[in-house]
Amino acid sequence: MRVDIISIFPEYFAPLDVSLVGKARERGILEIRLHQLRDWTRDVHKTVDDTPYGGGPGMVMKPEIWGEAIDAVISEGRSALGVPAGAPRMIVPTPSGRPFTQETAIEYADEPWLLFTPARYEGIDSRVAAEYGSRLRVDEVSIGDYVLAGGEAAVLVIVEAVGRLLPGVLGNARSVADDSFAPGPMANLLEGPVYTKPPVWRGHEVPEILLSGHHGKIARWRRDQALRRTLEKRPELVDRLDPAGLDKDDRKILAEFGTACGVSFRARPHDVAN
Ligand code: SAM
Numbered sequence: 001m002r003v004d005i006i007s008i009f010p011e012y013f014a015p016l017d018v019s020l021v022g023k024a025r026e027r028g029i030l031e032i033r034l035h036q037l038r039d040w041t042r043d044v045h046k047t048v049d050d051t052p053y054g055g056g057p058g059m060v061m062k063p064e065i066w067g068e069a070i071d072a073v074i075s076e077g078r079s080a081l082g083v084p085a086g087a088p089r090m091i092v093p094t095p096s097g098r099p100f101t102q103e104t105a106i107e108y109a110d111e112p113w114l115l116f117t118p119a120r121y122e123g124i125d126s127r128v129a130a131e132y133g134s135r136l137r138v139d140e141v142s143i144g145d146y147v148l149a150g151g152e153a154a155v156l157v158i159v160e161a162v163g164r165l166l167p168g169v170l171g172n173a174r175s176v177a178d179d180s181f182a183p184g185p186m187a188n189l190l191e192g193p194v195y196t197k198p199p200v201w202r203g204h205e206v207p208e209i210l211l212s213g214h215h216g217k218i219a220r221w222r223r224d225q226a227l228r229r230t231l232e233k234r235p236e237l238v239d240r241l242d243p244a245g246l247d248k249d250d251r252k253i254l255a256e257f258g259t260a261c262g263v264s265f266r267a268r269p270h271d272v273a274n
Pocket residue numbers: 092093094095096117118119120121122123124141142143144145146147148149150151152154
């Protein structure tokens with residue numbers, strides 16, 4: 001996968017040299033190219049922003065600079081990849097975008113080429129997304145319901161979530177299938193608790209079942225724990241479970257929490273207890 005990132009703070013991306021993503025880059029699984037947006041400015045101050053039309057506080061990033069930068073990065077990428085007509089999927093981080101989820105990460109992991117345009121100030125002039133939206137796939141994406149100072153941290157989050165899904169990046173591909181939010185019949189569940197040696201630490205014991213060596217019972221226990229944890233911490237996710245994927249034991253747990261899949265969650269555990 002090729003990833004291009006255009007930013008006024010390319011140095012912000014130093015963490016992409018370490019850990020899993022860094023190794024994926026070393027091994028040629030992931031190629032990340034950083035571009036300084038200011039390289040496309042023409043004035044002596046290297047200005048990338050201007051006052052907003054309509055007034056108001058803050059500054060808005062200028063469309064001409066972004067346009068030239070994006071065109072140049074795409075044409076350079078096309079020659080490097082040898083795809084004269086190829087185009088990246090363009091990802092514009094913004095708090096007003098569609099929420100970034102594990103499903104989105106899986107979708108992006110299938111793309112050969114991603115182009116990120118993290119902004120600063122009040123964001124990029126809206127005509128940039130409109131202009132490229134008519135030629136490329138452009139996604140305005142939010143990493144959560146809060147406002148960052150800039151899109152660089154959002155890009156780090158997305159690249160790490162996508163990078164670990166690329167074939168050959170994780171030592172054990174099965175860990176992706178067991179992750180929280182993993183797709184499948186029990187999609188959207190949080191992962192349950194995990195333990196390692198020693199069996200007793202400061203008086204806290206590892207659940208006995210995990211020491212039993214009984215794979216079937218361990219799998220059942222893990223599924224129960226995942227369902228319980230999801231009900232306790234993110235009950236709204238349970239509404240999105242596929243009822244066809246639930247067995248008798250799952251339904252028992254749902255009933256215990258006062259809910260049923262496909263029926264809006266009404267009671268939290270403490271409501272049931274009281
Ligand atoms: N005034 C904008 C608003 O309220 O939507 C926020 C601008 S923010 C200070 C500057 C930039 O940070 C955004 O253009 C975007 O690139 C990035 N950003 C901030 N919060 C984000 C979030 N939750 N998800 C993705 N990007 C975000």
